[in-house]
Each structure stands twice: as structure tokens, then as C-alpha cells.
Amino acid sequence: MAGTDKQREMLAEGPAIILVEPQLGENIGMVARAMANFGLAELRLVNPRDGWPNEKARAAASRADHVVDAVKVYGDPAEAVADLNFVQATTARARDNFKPVRGPVEAAAGLRARHKGGQKTGILFGRERWGLTNEEVALADEIVTFPVNPAFASLNIAQAVLLMSYEWMKTAPEAAVLPEPPRQTPATKEHLSSLMDYLDRVLSERGYFRTEDKKPKMMDNLRTLFTRPGFTVEELAVLRGVLTSLEKFTPRKPKGLGKPGAGD
Amino acid sequence: MAGTDKQREMLAEGPAIILVEPQLGENIGMVARAMANFGLAELRLVNPRDGWPNEKARAAASRADHVVDAVKVYGDPAEAVADLNFVQATTARARDNFKPVRGPVEAAAGLRARHKGGQKTGILFGRERWGLTNEEVALADEIVTFPVNPAFASLNIAQAVLLMSYEWMKTAPEAAVLPEPPRQTPATKEHLSSLMDYLDRVLSERGYFRTEDKKPKMMDNLRTLFTRPGFTVEELAVLRGVLTSLEKFTPRKPKGLGKPGAGD
Structure with missing residues (x-):
């Protein structure tokens, strides 16, 4: 980890780069x-194949030691991504889902x-x-795709990160302005994961997913649905309240009668 | 992979890339x-250190054989550069001369x-x-320089070419075209109202609003929550499915047992 104040300042800048199961140390x-x-x-690795630290990675980093040391x-x-507010995923091909697709610019x-x-941001x-x-x-x-030659579309991972x-x-020079400064707290991915875990449980209990093999795709759709709006912590709390009300109470035993739900 | 007319057309497009005395085949x-x-x-090499052809170059090219073969x-x-009309030179640092200096864009x-x-063009x-x-x-x-981090400015040659x-x-005019996001139907206000009516009923039945005087404000909050994302018809259908599942089914009487819900 680098020493000067200026460098520390630099480290705090910008999105985290998150590599999912990278194989080659050279690429890292x-x-x-x-x-x-x-x-x-800020470089994050999810299950690097050859473990970490990795000497090949350090060699290929050509003295970008402050990045390697902080992995x-x-x-x-x-x-x-649990502590991040906003995450982009880079993909080579279009996906059949509801997410907005952006070019790199x-x-x-x-x-x-x-x-x-x-907000804390990251790119997968x-x-x-x-x-x-x-x-x-x-x-x-959001999804990010690169305007590559369709006949030769395979971007190396380091090239994709470079772009x-x-x-x-x-x-950096431009004064990008957030349309409306949010007065609420942007939710982290962890907040959202917690909601998804809850939905998984209560919907599974109710037979929502019908068959086990349909479930992964259906959960993907749900996750996308609740990710896209970029809900705030406050909004997720309201949503959770709605779902809990439906889950725990019934017209015969509404809230206040105290029977069905353990607590609130 | 090579061969179609379309690809050949593509090959003729654009500036020649000219590497002056490249050392490593991998980089080429x-x-x-x-x-x-x-x-x-169109790749041109000036005195490549290890001669040409170079098997390491071919391996690192990952099947970009049409480029390697045409070197x-x-x-x-x-x-x-003799046959070119217009040439740019990439440099890492400012030069003391009269040429215009451009950024990559x-x-x-x-x-x-x-x-x-x-015109025939090329980049050195x-x-x-x-x-x-x-x-x-x-x-x-002209001279081209890259907007790199001054504290870590050394761009690899392949990265510079990539940029x-x-x-x-x-x-390119076509480049603006990104993969089409899946076509969905933006929901109308009526779709949304229908969801809100539904929520009003099932939440009222369950005592969600606690007191009547709190209800208008709470309904406003709910409406705002579900309006802001600009959900599509398809998304609202998924959301409705989740809510209905919670409303109609229970862990003891899940969907498929047919008891609690009249229909779906």
C-alpha cells in the first residue's frame, strides 16, 4: 500500500474493478x-484460480504495486459487491433481461x-x-458492452478493463452532474441481497417457483426487477414492509391481533 | 473465419498500424x-527484433490470423509510411516541436x-x-498522446494500439449501434393504478395502514416507490405475481394444492 497522501487520495478515486474467477496471474x-x-x-478478485498473492500477477503489473498490494x-x-451502491457488468453479448445496456462512454x-x-461503484x-x-x-x-468488431469480438480481460x-x-475533466442529488441513502448490494434471500424463502415456501429447474431463471428475473430502480435504503424498507405484511398477516388475522407474525 | 466479402471489406478499412522496432513477439x-x-x-512492422514471421506473435494474436498473415x-x-497521405505518431511525453498534439478522440x-x-492513413x-x-x-x-495517470504513465504498446x-x-457510424435491449412495453398509468388498487385492498385487509389517517400518506409513499422505476408491463406482471403468491398462498398451503386461492 502506497505511502504519500497524494497516492492515498488517488486510491480512493473511482469504481472498484471486480474480476470473477480470473485464471491467469498475468491477466490480473x-x-x-x-x-x-x-x-x-481498487481491485477485487473473486476466487482467483491460482490463489492470492500471485507472483505472476505482480510481474505482469509492471510496478503497479499499489494496486496489487491493495487487492x-x-x-x-x-x-x-455487497458494500457497493451501483454495479455494472461487462458482457460480450446481449442478454435477455431487463437491464439497461450501455456503451463504455x-x-x-x-x-x-x-x-x-x-456512491460506491464497481464494474464486474x-x-x-x-x-x-x-x-x-x-x-x-447495468450492462456494459464494447463496440467491437462483430467478426472478432473476444476482448481480453485486461483490454476490457483498460477501456x-x-x-x-x-x-474526469467534465463536470458530470447527478440529475437529482438523492436525499435518501442509496442501498448497497447487501441490502438488496437480504431482500432477495427473504423473497427466495417466502416464495419457495409458497410454491411460487413451481419447479426447481425454473427457479434460477425466475430468481434472476426478480433480482433484475428489484435492482434496476436503484432503490434507496428507505425504499427497500417500505417494500419489505409490504411484503412482510402480505407474508405474515391475513384478512382474518390482520396486524394488531398479534397471532400470525412473531413480531412486526 | 476469414473469407466472406463482408470481412474483406472490413479489412480494407482504416489506418495502418505501424510498429517501429517492436521487440517481443507477444506484443506484436x-x-x-x-x-x-x-x-x-493492416499491420506494418519496421525491423522487428526477432524477425518475421514470429510464432510467438501468432500465438498471442488469438486467431487474429488475418492480421498476422497480412503483416x-x-x-x-x-x-x-511512404505510401500514406497522413500519419500520426503516438508519444508518451510532450515533444518540443511544432506539430499539433491530439488526444485519442x-x-x-x-x-x-x-x-x-x-486518404491513406497510418499511426506510428x-x-x-x-x-x-x-x-x-x-x-x-500530428502527435497523439493519451490522457494517462501522470503518476503511472507507461502504456504497453498493445494497450496504446487498442485505445x-x-x-x-x-x-464509425455503425459503432453507435449497441445490441438492442429486449423490447418491453412501458407500463401505462392505468397498469400502475391497478397495482395500487390491489395493494390498497390486500394491505388494508391485513392492517398494514394501522390507522385511517396515516393511510393517504402511506399510499403516496407506495405509489412513489412503484412509479419511480418506470416499470414495464412485463415487470409489473412479475411483481404482481410475487405479491399474489404472498397474498394467496402459505407455507402450509402452497401453490399447487389448490386450496387457498380461487384461481392463480
Whole structure:
């Protein structure tokens, strides 16, 4: 971890880069280097195949040691984004879901605006071979795709990180303004995960998912539905209250009679 | 992969990438891959250290064989740009000369304009360690520099080529076209009202509003919550399904047992 005040300041700037199950240390190192080139410093790894620390990563980072030294490792993607308010997922191909799809320029502008608004942001990058699963994409608020040559679309992971870092830095001079400064607290991914866990339980109990094999896709849809609005903590609390009311009380035993629900 | 007319058309598009005395085959290969990603195909090498062809370059190119196969080798930089009308030189640091200095966006726009005017264009990239000599820069019409982090400015040659190729593709009219987001139907206010009426009923039955005088404000909050995201018809249907499941079914009488709900 670097020492000067100026560097520490630099470390705090900008979105976290989150690599899901990266395989090659060289790639992780090149990602760190690309981040350093464009002023990003927060690198998170989800289950790196060869463990961590990784000497090949350090070598490939070409002295971007402040990024390598600050790497955090997580056991699963949800955990890696839990403290963030806003997450983008990079994908090579269009997905069949409800999320907005952005190009890198637009995506970076969105990140910058939220960053200025005090939100913690991050960008998910998938495995070298096959990217992110639908479930992982469902963790994100938006999808980012790159305007690549359709005949040769496979972007190396370090290249993808480079482009997003570069576009991030390009937004720096401009005064991006958040449309409406939120008076409420943007929810973190953890808040949302908690709601999803709750829904999973109460809907499973009620046979909502019909069959087990349909459940993952249906949960993805639900996650997307509740992710897209970028709900605040306060809004999630209201939503939770509605759902709990439906879950715990009935017309015959409404709230106040005290029977069905353990508490509130 | 190569072969169709469309691809051949694509190959002819855009500036030549000219690497001056590249040292590592891996870097040449990664340059070829980056070019292919963004629709460039004309790679020129000036005195590659390890000669040409180079198997390491081919391996690193990840099947960008059409670029590798078409590489032309030159004995000096002047020869490599001899047939071009307009040349840019990429440099890491400002130079003490009279040439215009462009950022990548502006540089790509200039290339595109000249390309449209029928000019042949090219971009010079220097050696891994120390870039281009002043004499080589003098061959160019313009200088291109990248908006990097001043504290960590060393761009890998393949990354520099990637950024220019990317900016080149972004200037293409087609590049603005992103994969179409799935077409959904924006919900009307009527759709939303119907959901609110439903919530009013089932929540009232359950004592959610506690007292009548609190209800108007609480309903306002709910309406705001569900209005803000601008849900689509499809999303509202999913949401309605969740709420109905909670309303009609219980862990003891889940969906499928047929008892509690009249229908679905």
C-alpha cells in the first residue's frame, strides 16, 4: 500500500474493478497495470484460480504495486459487491433481461455521476473463457458492452478493463452532474441481497417457483426487477414492509391481533 | 473465419498500424488481436527484433490470423509510411516541436475524416522501452498522446494500439449501434393504478395502514416507490405475481394444492 497522501487520495478515486474467477496471474497483473494507467486502484478478485498473492500477477503489473498490494479477495460475487451502491457488468453479448445496456462512454459517465454523488461503484468482469453467468449479471444495475468488431469480438480481460478505466479517466475533466442529488441513502448490494434471500424463502415456501429447474431463471428475473430502480435504503424498507405484511398477516388475522407474525 | 466479402471489406478499412522496432513477439500478437477487435487489419512492422514471421506473435494474436498473415515488414520508418497521405505518431511525453498534439478522440476523428476523403492513413507506435526517436516523430503530421495517470504513465504498446483502434471504431457510424435491449412495453398509468388498487385492498385487509389517517400518506409513499422505476408491463406482471403468491398462498398451503386461492 502506497505511502504519500497524494497516492492515498488517488486510491480512493473511482469504481472498484471486480474480476470473477480470473485464471491467469498475468491477466490480473495486466489489469492492475491498466487500472494504474488511468488512475484506478481498487481491485477485487473473486476466487482467483491460482490463489492470492500471485507472483505472476505482480510481474505482469509492471510496478503497479499499489494496486496489487491493495487487492481484496472474496469467496463469491455477491460478497464482492455487497458494500457497493451501483454495479455494472461487462458482457460480450446481449442478454435477455431487463437491464439497461450501455456503451463504455455512457457507462463511464454514469459511474462518474454516481461517484460525485458519493456512491460506491464497481464494474464486474467475467472469466477469460466465458465471462459472467446470468446469476452474476443479475447482481448488476447495468450492462456494459464494447463496440467491437462483430467478426472478432473476444476482448481480453485486461483490454476490457483498460477501456473502462480509460473512459473513466476521460470523464474526469467534465463536470458530470447527478440529475437529482438523492436525499435518501442509496442501498448497497447487501441490502438488496437480504431482500432477495427473504423473497427466495417466502416464495419457495409458497410454491411460487413451481419447479426447481425454473427457479434460477425466475430468481434472476426478480433480482433484475428489484435492482434496476436503484432503490434507496428507505425504499427497500417500505417494500419489505409490504411484503412482510402480505407474508405474515391475513384478512382474518390482520396486524394488531398479534397471532400470525412473531413480531412486526 | 476469414473469407466472406463482408470481412474483406472490413479489412480494407482504416489506418495502418505501424510498429517501429517492436521487440517481443507477444506484443506484436496482442497488437494484432486489438486491431482485429476493432476492425483494423493492416499491420506494418519496421525491423522487428526477432524477425518475421514470429510464432510467438501468432500465438498471442488469438486467431487474429488475418492480421498476422497480412503483416508487411519494412527496413525503415520512412519506407513504412511512404505510401500514406497522413500519419500520426503516438508519444508518451510532450515533444518540443511544432506539430499539433491530439488526444485519442480528436485523433480518431481526424483519421476518419481523411479516410472518408479517400486518404491513406497510418499511426506510428514506438519501441517498448523508449518509443519513437525525434526523427521518426518528424515523419508524422500530428502527435497523439493519451490522457494517462501522470503518476503511472507507461502504456504497453498493445494497450496504446487498442485505445487508438477503439477510438477509430467509435467514429464509425455503425459503432453507435449497441445490441438492442429486449423490447418491453412501458407500463401505462392505468397498469400502475391497478397495482395500487390491489395493494390498497390486500394491505388494508391485513392492517398494514394501522390507522385511517396515516393511510393517504402511506399510499403516496407506495405509489412513489412503484412509479419511480418506470416499470414495464412485463415487470409489473412479475411483481404482481410475487405479491399474489404472498397474498394467496402459505407455507402450509402452497401453490399447487389448490386450496387457498380461487384461481392463480
